[in-house]
Amino acid sequence: MSTPPPVRQRQTNGPKKGGKPLANGNALTNGHANANEAVEQMKQAGKDAVQRDWDYKLALTVITVLAFVTRFWGITHPNQVVFDEVHFGKFASYYLQRTYFFDVHPPFGKLLFAFAGWLVGYDGAFLFENIGDSYITNRVPYVAYRSMPALMGSLTVSVVFWIMWESGYSLPACIVAASIVLFDNAHVGQTRLxxxxxxxxxxxxxxxxxxxxxxxxxxxxxxxxxxxxxxxxGICMSCVISTKYVGAFTFFSIGVPVIIDLWDLLDINRKQGALSLPDFGKHFGARVIGLIVVPFMMYLFWFQVHFAILSRSGPGDDFMTPEFQATLADNIMTQQAVGIDYFDNIAMKHKETKVYLHSHPDKYPLRYDDGRISSQGQQVTGYPHNDTNNLWQVIPSQPMEGLGHRVHNGDVVRFRHLVTDTWLLTHDVASPSMPTNQEFTTVAAEDANGPRYNDTLFEIRIENGKPGQDFTTMASHFKLVHFPTKVALWTTHTMPALPDWGYKQAEINGNKNLLQASNLWYVEEIPGIPADSPRLLKQEKKVKTMPFLKKYLELQRAMFYHNNALTSSHPYASFPIQWPFLLRGVSFWTENDTKQQIYFLGNPIGWWFASSILAVFGGILLADQVSVRRGVDALDTRTRLRLYNSTGFFFLLWAAHYLPFFIMGRQLFLHHYLPAHLASALVAGAVVEFIFNIEPADVAQLADAQFHEAAKGSTQTQAEQSDDHALQRKPIRERVAGQSLLATWAASGVIVAALVWGFWFFAPLTYGRPGLSVEQVNARKWLNYDLHFAK
Incomplete structure (x- = not known):
């Protein structure tokens, strides 16, 4: 593109004053024309800004209405429990019953569901046990529950439009970005349940x-x-992480530009003037308060609400320590606790796997499959069922006269296996499947009371127990630590762990990591106590208190542990590499009689378009960097700043909500990509504008170029051409701007039309009706989606 020559005033050969030529009438007229044109342009710009605001507001209103229609249409169907409603509906009922439960997610989102149930006066009697259970039969206000996420899903579309508007993008770009979310089957399907x-x-x-x-x-x-x-x-970010821990990705997305902004503020050569260190400290402190302190306090607040509501014992008790459980009313573990005396026969149960400490006469084989030699001692295993081989007698390590002596925390004891009359022992021999851990076995009395006496000594360490605290059933979670070698009684967490020679029971071995939480056991029962024994008399126990931070930290540890433990396979789990390309979905619900199904799947048109735009954006940045390094500056400053700062921020938002899933070991599903998909919609809208919309500066440059191209070969002098250019550039610029806007609207219209078609085509799978014929189901298996009723 050639640069137009500068506009210069024509000089005359007429009379001079003071030795200088006078400007002719044309030049004076041209100057007035330019001034008047500038004023008119300012007025027109103001009118255009007002008109644009009305255009944006009208578009936002239409998009919001469509969002509510798509999210709320047919929300009563199906009137049955669908997919993970078995979890989150159940949690809402537990809140309404004030019954303690355990979940790996923070409480904020679940509290909102409970609030919805409370608003309509529901008592939480239904516990959402099974997919397909009827809401009508059980009189559940499920529409009120579903309306909460539907409302938020509808508002999400409006917020996407608003983000683009606030970022300064054109109306077509705003509509494209919002439409990708508005007409997406995955967002609609996930927000109606x-x-x-x-x-x-x-x-x-x-x-x-x-x-x-x-x-x-x-x-x-x-x-x-x-x-x-x-x-x-900060408050909104706190609500994100208070719903799911992946909200940390949002903190990272916003934290990066905040750090960059602070780094710029520290620059002594910044254009707006250098900040003193005290002033910079104020900026830094304000962001710490607003983006860290306030969000964290709000995050703690929702846990405080969680603990305050859940005051009664419930199904979540088993995940918590006895000390925590003592803070819950009606706790069975606390009420049924019985003090354990020496010479009692007890059954010990592993807290996590629920297997009993068990032994039987069979021996370990002489040689394992890997060639290692065993002790050939009696097998000690983990057995999941109640059995007489689970009973062990508690024997004091020192001689003790009479009965009725209580076992305490820190006591060193021995255990005799009742059925085989052998004594529990561990020694420096590798366990069957874990060479790093010690083998547990039992030995005869002559060895146990003779040369192997020390190997039979075990210390009882009650979790969070006080010195000398009574050792009780149910309420005392303890670690059984071998006194000489300091290994803890432990069991592998995969069943079965032993081969056929061990009857495929769980392996018991000695764990050298004493701090591991999975070392905990408890005594389930003491069989043989007479019914009239004073030990069985229960006194009414008061509900205890526990500091909030201690309860919070205990729950956090349990949540993180069990969240990371979600590694088992699932038929609808998927890998992150599959998500942007929408290679598979998730079956939510089916009904055989009507051939209806809900299959969680995004709009393929929108997902593939947004994913391809991400690649296009990466190509644009690469091309720009290469061009700059070769001395070709193809972009003006305003365009480049928007491309890197605004669109780049959206791209960072996508990457931060997507890439971390590649290093996670837990179960992953397609819905984990929804935040990243929203970010990709923002990138798509921005790149559409970059490709099709021409910036005002470029419009002026193109208009000037068109005029000078048309003026080639003209007999007019350069000054005369300048006068004509001043008069003609407005309509030329308007025509060029109009052509640019038309191209942008045309491209946006094609994109939105394709999105609407894709949404409509897959809508029966999103809304669960109408039922589709075999041919119609197969027509929607674009990438071999595992749909039902395809045969």
Whole structure:
């Protein structure tokens, strides 16, 4: 593109004043024309801005209405429990019953469901036990429950449009980005059911919006609006991580630009003027308060609400320590606890795997499959069923006269296996399947009371127990530590662990890591105590208290442990590499009689388009960097800043919510990609504008180029051409801008039309009706989706 020559005033050969030529009339007229044109342009710009605001508001209204229609249409169907509603509906009922439960997710999203049930006066009697259970028969206000995520899912579409609007993108770009979420079957399907993802995605989007509004006020720091949007950013981020721990990805997404912004503020050569270190400290402190302290306090607040509501014993008790359980009313473990005396016969049960410490006369084989030699001692295993071979007599390590002596925390004891009359022992011999752990076995009395006496000594360490505390059934979770070698009684967590010679029972061995939480056992019962024994008399026990932070930290440890333990296979689990290409979905619900099904699947048109745009964006950045390094500056400053700062921020948002899943070992499903998909929609809208929309500066340059191209070969002088250019450039610019806008609208229209068609085509799988014929089901198996009723 050639650069137009500069506009110069024509000089005349007429009379001079003071030795200088006078400007002719044409030049004066041209100057007035330019001034008047500038004023008119300013007026027109103001009118255009007002018109644009109305256009954006009208589009936002239409998109919001469509979002509510797509999310709420047919929300009563099916009137049965669908997929993970068995979990989150059940948790809402537990809240309403105030019954303690355990879940790997933080409480905020579940509390919202409980709030919805409370608003309609539901008592939580239904526990959502099985997929397919009838809501109508059980009189469950399931529409109220489902309306909560549907409302949030609808508002998410509006927030996506608002993010693009606040970021300064054109109306077609805003519509494209919002439509990718609006007409997406996965977002619609996930937000019409009692699931947490609607809450997660909405507050993730609100966090982005609030941060953009805050960043736009960076030149007006510490004002009321500046503080408002800073605090709203932190509050929204807190709601994200208070719903699911993947909300940490949102903290990272916003934390990166915040750190970059602070780094710029530290620059002494910044254009807006250098900040003193005290002023920089104020900026730093404000962000720490708004984006770390306030979110963390809100995060703790939801756990405080969680503990305050769940005051009664429930199914979550087993995940917590006896000390925690003592804070719950009606706790069976606390009420049924019986003190254990020496010479009692007890059955010990592993806390996590629920297997009993068991032994039988069979021996370990002489040689294992890997060639290692065993002790050929009597097998000690973990057995999942109640049996007389699970009984062990507690024997004091020192002679003791009479009965009725209580066992205490820290006591060193011995255990005699009742059925085989042998004594529990561990020694420096490798266990059957874990060479790093010690073998457990039993030996005859002559060895146990003779040369192998020390090998039969075990110390009882009650978890969080006080010195000398009574050792009781149920309530005392303990580690049984071998006194000479300091290994803890432990069992492998995979059943079966032993081959046929061990009857495929769980392996018992000695764990050298004493701190491991999976070393815990408890005594389930003491058979043989007379019914009239004073030991069985129960006194009414008061509910104990426990500091909030101690309860919080204990629950956090349990949540993280069990979340990481979700590694078992699932028929609908998928890998992150499959998500952007929508290679498979998840079956949520089926009904054989009507051939209806709900299959969780995104809109393939939208997902493939958004994923391809991500690649296009990467190519644009690469091409720009190569061009700059070769001395070709193809982009103006404004376009490049938007491309790297705004669109780049959206791309960071996508990467931060997607790439970490590659290093996770837990079960993963397609719904984990929904936050990243929303970010890819923002990138798609921005790149569509970059490709099709021409910036105002470029419009002026193209208009000038068109005029000078048309003026080639003209007999006019350069000054005369300049006069004509001043008069003609407005209509030329308007025509070029109009052509650019038309191209953008045309491209956006084609994209939205394709999205609508894809959404409509897969809608029967999203809404669960109507039922499809075999031919119609097979027509929708684009990538061999494992749909039902395909035969």
């Amino acid at each position: 009692i699931l947490l993802d609607a809450t997660l995605v909405l507050f993730m989007a609100l966090s982005v919006l609030a941060y953009i509004r805050f960043y736009k006020l960076r030149h007006e720091p510490f004002g009321r609006k500046w503080w408002k949007w800073l605090l709203l950013t």
